[in-house]
Amino acid sequence: MVAQVIDGKAFAAKVRAQVADQVAKLKEQSGITPGLAVVLVGEDPASQVYVRSKGKQTVEVGMNSYEHKLEVDTSQADLLALIDQLNADPAVHGILVQLPLPKHLNEDLVINAIDPAKDVDGFHISNVGLLGTGQKSMVPCTPLGCLMMLRDHHGSLSGMDAVVIGRSNIVGKPMAQLLLGDSCTVTIAHSRTKDLPDVVRRADIVVAAVGRAEMVPGAWIKPGATVIDVGINRIDAPEKGTNEDGSVKTRLVGDVDYASAAQTAGAITPVPGGVGPMTIACLLANTLTACCRANKLPEPKGLTA
Numbered sequence: 001m002v003a004q005v006i007d008g009k010a011f012a013a014k015v016r017a018q019v020a021d022q023v024a025k026l027k028e029q030s031g032i033t034p035g036l037a038v039v040l041v042g043e044d045p046a047s048q049v050y051v052r053s054k055g056k057q058t059v060e061v062g063m064n065s066y067e068h069k070l071e072v073d074t075s076q077a078d079l080l081a082l083i084d085q086l087n088a089d090p091a092v093h094g095i096l097v098q099l100p101l102p103k104h105l106n107e108d109l110v111i112n113a114i115d116p117a118k119d120v121d122g123f124h125i126s127n128v129g130l131l132g133t134g135q136k137s138m139v140p141c142t143p144l145g146c147l148m149m150l151r152d153h154h155g156s157l158s159g160m161d162a163v164v165i166g167r168s169n170i171v172g173k174p175m176a177q178l179l180l181g182d183s184c185t186v187t188i189a190h191s192r193t194k195d196l197p198d199v200v201r202r203a204d205i206v207v208a209a210v211g212r213a214e215m216v217p218g219a220w221i222k223p224g225a226t227v228i229d230v231g232i233n234r235i236d237a238p239e240k241g242t243n244e245d246g247s248v249k250t251r252l253v254g255d256v257d258y259a260s261a262a263q264t265a266g267a268i269t270p271v272p273g274g275v276g277p278m279t280i281a282c283l284l285a286n287t288l289t290a291c292c293r294a295n296k297l298p299e300p301k302g303l304t305a
């Protein structure tokens with residue numbers, strides 16, 4: 001079997017078009033423009049790339065983008081003061097603090113200082129608790145994007161066996177909650193899991209969120225299963241030649257060995273062009289949702305969990 005490719009890039013473009021359409025209506029009917037503030041501490045090059053592309057896409061869907069770039073040695077107090085200011089700013093409906101933060105800053109304290117209603121990442125403890133108890137919340141963007149692709153592909157997920165590899169607070173755990181919410185039988189695997197190949201082989205749905213290049217081979221995948229590859233890993237690609245400075249060129253790969261997995265899976269997301277673009281599209285969707293809730297307006301349809 002050769003797997004169907006789930007085109008996250010194309011799907012994300014559709015989600016952004018829906019967001020743009022609803023933003024235009026919101027502006028016309030109530031004069032409100034949703035605003036997203038992104039806070040970046042330090043100059044990590046990969047983070048800078050993401051922040052730039054988030055800002056660009058925010059403006060493209062008609063929303064306001066506010067970028068705050070802080071020095072790498074910014075104090076906890078100064079960062080918390082900026083968050084207080086954004087919490088109080090009525091033009092800001094969504095706040096995202098790019099992770100990871102430099103070591104001297106306390107990530108939990110910073111995230112939990114964000115007004116939960118503006119927490120478009122869904123990382124605040126109150127949103128985590130709401131999601132875990134099946135109440136209306138802000139849902140983390142990456143798992144939400146994965147869920148949207150799975151629902152689009154399968155219709156109902158009810159009764160399916162799902163395995164999530166990875167138990168981080170930003171991907172693995174919320175992904176498992178969302179799959180449970182859609183009535184999957186969910187297994188969460190991690191670095192201490194015994195016989196991971198055997199666990200993965202039972203799954204109708206595999207979500208890989210580990211951060212290890214191509215660690216899941218096709219031989220682990222049950223024939224016909226759906227594979228969602230969250231991993232973003234940069235590896236050397238000597239076949240592409242060298243950069244001007246003599247260093248080897250690189251390429252992005254997922255946590256799944258795409259070439260072999262595509263031979264057994266029923267459907268699979270590629271890297272790049274799979275989960276990544278959906279993450280940013282869901283960030284925009286969450287910002288629109290937060291804006292509608294803040295203004296007691298009807299929520300956008302089809303853009304929440």
Ligand SMILES: NC(=O)C1=CN([C@@H]2O[C@H](COP(=O)(O)OP(=O)(O)OC[C@H]3O[C@@H](n4cnc5c(N)ncnc54)[C@H](OP(=O)(O)O)[C@@H]3O)[C@@H](O)[C@H]2O)C=CC1
Binds near residue numbers: 165
């Ligand atoms: N596409 C997108 O939009 C996004 C992509 N990512 C990517 O997804 C990946 C995961 O990110 P994140 O969740 O933040 O990563 P973390 O490093 O926080 O978590 C990784 C998880 O994988 C588990 N793990 C590590 N090694 C193994 C192993 N050999 N077998 C089984 N499980 C293992 C860890 O287990 P343990 O808990 O036991 O240590 C941990 O739970 C990364 O590649 C990241 O770049 C992340 C966010 C967004």
Ligand SMILES: Nc1nc(=O)c2c([nH]1)NC[C@@H]1CN(c3ccc(C(=O)N[C@@H](CCC(=O)O)C(=O)O)cc3)C=[N+]21
Binds near residue numbers: 121280
């Ligand atoms: N507070 C916070 N929220 C996040 O959501 C968050 C974060 N911090 N820190 C970093 C991770 C990572 N992340 C990605 C988003 C988009 C792509 C993406 O669009 N990737 C493209 C490729 C981009 C490229 O070529 O480099 C793709 O997969 O096709 C990847 C990764 C969000 N994260």
